[in-house]
Amino acid sequence: MKLLKIAIGSLIIILAIMLLKYKIVYKVTISGQEVGYVSNKYKFEKLINEQIINKNESNIAYVNISAFPQYKLVLASNSEETNEEEIFNKIDNEAVTTYKLYEIAVDGNIAVYVNSVEEAEATVASIKNDYKAKTDEVDISVREFYTQDINNINATVQVASTVETAEVELLEVVNSQQKIKSATLDGVYFGVKPVSGTITSRFGANESIRDHTHKGMDIAAPYGTKIVAAADGKVTYSGTMGGYGNLIIITHENGIQTYYGHCSKLIAKVGDEVKAGDEIAKVGSTGFSTGNHLHFEIRKNGSQINPQKYLYK
Numbered sequence: 001m002k003l004l005k006i007a008i009g010s011l012i013i014i015l016a017i018m019l020l021k022y023k024i025v026y027k028v029t030i031s032g033q034e035v036g037y038v039s040n041k042y043k044f045e046k047l048i049n050e051q052i053i054n055k056n057e058s059n060i061a062y063v064n065i066s067a068f069p070q071y072k073l074v075l076a077s078n079s080e081e082t083n084e085e086e087i088f089n090k091i092d093n094e095a096v097t098t099y100k101l102y103e104i105a106v107d108g109n110i111a112v113y114v115n116s117v118e119e120a121e122a123t124v125a126s127i128k129n130d131y132k133a134k135t136d137e138v139d140i141s142v143r144e145f146y147t148q149d150i151n152n153i154n155a156t157v158q159v160a161s162t163v164e165t166a167e168v169e170l171l172e173v174v175n176s177q178q179k180i181k182s183a184t185l186d187g188v189y190f191g192v193k194p195v196s197g198t199i200t201s202r203f204g205a206n207e208s209i210r211d212h213t214h215k216g217m218d219i220a221a222p223y224g225t226k227i228v229a230a231a232d233g234k235v236t237y238s239g240t241m242g243g244y245g246n247l248i249i250i251t252h253e254n255g256i257q258t259y260y261g262h263c264s265k266l267i268a269k270v271g272d273e274v275k276a277g278d279e280i281a282k283v284g285s286t287g288f289s290t291g292n293h294l295h296f297e298i299r300k301n302g303s304q305i306n307p308q309k310y311l312y313k
Helices: 002-021 041-053 084-094 117-130 150-156 163-182
Strands: 022-030 033-038 060-064 070-077 096-106 109-114 140-147 198-201 217-220 226-228 233-240 246-251 256-263 279-282 293-300 303-305
Touching: 022 084, 033 070, 033 084, 041 084, 096 117, 096 150, 109 117, 117 140, 140 150, 246 279, 256 279
Parallel strands: none
Antiparallel strands: 022 033, 022 070, 060 096, 096 109, 096 140, 198 217, 217 293, 226 279, 233 246, 246 256, 256 293, 293 303
């Protein structure tokens, strides 16, 4: 018994001496690499959970930490300092945060992002109720959108924080999409007026200068005014044709063609690929004409249709 007491006393003395030189800490390794020491494993894990995994930030769907820290209880020299902040920052920098937003699209084109499904549904319902005539012609859809680059989303498309803000932005896109639809014939978008001027004769007009109703529209403009392509296409005729005088014909998709007659000068040549807004000719009064103007036609499979359904409304 006496020997046992001596042994216990010696052990206490040894432990006391050791604690004067050493301290108990947790050695931390990440992916097998030692990164330092923390004094309290449980407090450190709580910090990770609260400020990284479950941080209080809007729109977070989840946070992925590629490699969680591993802990081992060790004795370290009292001169060895713990480095909780450094280890925390390393974990935080390597964590990948995925955000969830709700994307509202008009005819498949992204219009605006909002923060919640309730906000998205309220925005769509509100705008459909207030602007029914406009939204009947477009498709408005809502879907979840996930991204790891919330800052880029903020920079390119404003993330709406209120229904009112989203509604204003969404209405702008609805108006734009409706305008595009109303100016589109079988996939051909007539986005540019071919000439700026005054309409002097409309499609279907009965006038003494001709023995039939007008099959196009006339836009008066000064001699030499620039004429541009109304839509993308390929020039399939550039020359003189009877009463049209100097004429450009552009062939578009799905049997759609546009005619530009009475030109003073032809710029585009057969085979040219043109974009809407490209200059193709100059205004003149060639052919059967009573003054400087552009005779403009839209044809579908050879039949003339009213250009004012799509342009000069």
